[in-house]
Amino acid sequence: MSLNSILERKASNDVSLLAAQRWKLWLAFVAVLTAGALMWFDAWFSSALRVQRYAPTLIGTGLGLLALVAACCAVRCPRCGKRLVWYALSKPAHSWVEWLLAETTCPKCGYSSSKAESRSSARE
Numbered sequence: 001m002s003l004n005s006i007l008e009r010k011a012s013n014d015v016s017l018l019a020a021q022r023w024k025l026w027l028a029f030v031a032v033l034t035a036g037a038l039m040w041f042d043a044w045f046s047s048a049l050r051v052q053r054y055a056p057t058l059i060g061t062g063l064g065l066l067a068l069v070a071a072c073c074a075v076r077c078p079r080c081g082k083r084l085v086w087y088a089l090s091k092p093a094h095s096w097v098e099w100l101l102a103e104t105t106c107p108k109c110g111y112s113s114s115k116a117e118s119r120s121s122a123r124e
C-alpha cells in the first residue's frame with residue numbers, strides 16, 4: 001500500500017489524530033523528497049548552482065534531518081502534546097506509517113479524535 005493511497009483513503013473518512021496536522025506531514029514529506037533529489041542528483045545541482053560538488057549532498061542531508069526532527073517535534077496529540085511521529089517511529093518498520101495515519105486514539109492520554117469529531121458535529 002503506497003503512502004498516497006493511505007492518504008487518499010484517510011482523507012475521505014478523516015477522523016485520524018492527525019486530521020488537522022496532516023499539512024505538517026506533507027511538508028516534511030516534500031522536504032525529504034527534496035533532500036533525496038539534492039543527494040541523488042548532486043552532480044547536476046553542483047554544476048547548475050555553481051557550488052562545490054559536496055554542497056548539494058550536505059544541504060540535502062541537513063534538510064532531511066531537519067524535516068525528520070521537525071515532524072517529530074511538531075506533530076502532537078491535541079490534548080496532552082505527545083509526539084505522535086516520534087511514537088510511531090518506535091513501531092515496527094512495516095506498520096508505523098499506517099499507525100500514524102489511521103490511529104484515532106492517543107496512546108498516552110486516550111484522547112479520541114473520532115469522539116471529538118462526533119461531539120462537534122452534534123453541536124451543529
Ligand SMILES: [Zn+2]
Nearest residue numbers: 077080106109
Ligand atoms: Zn494525548
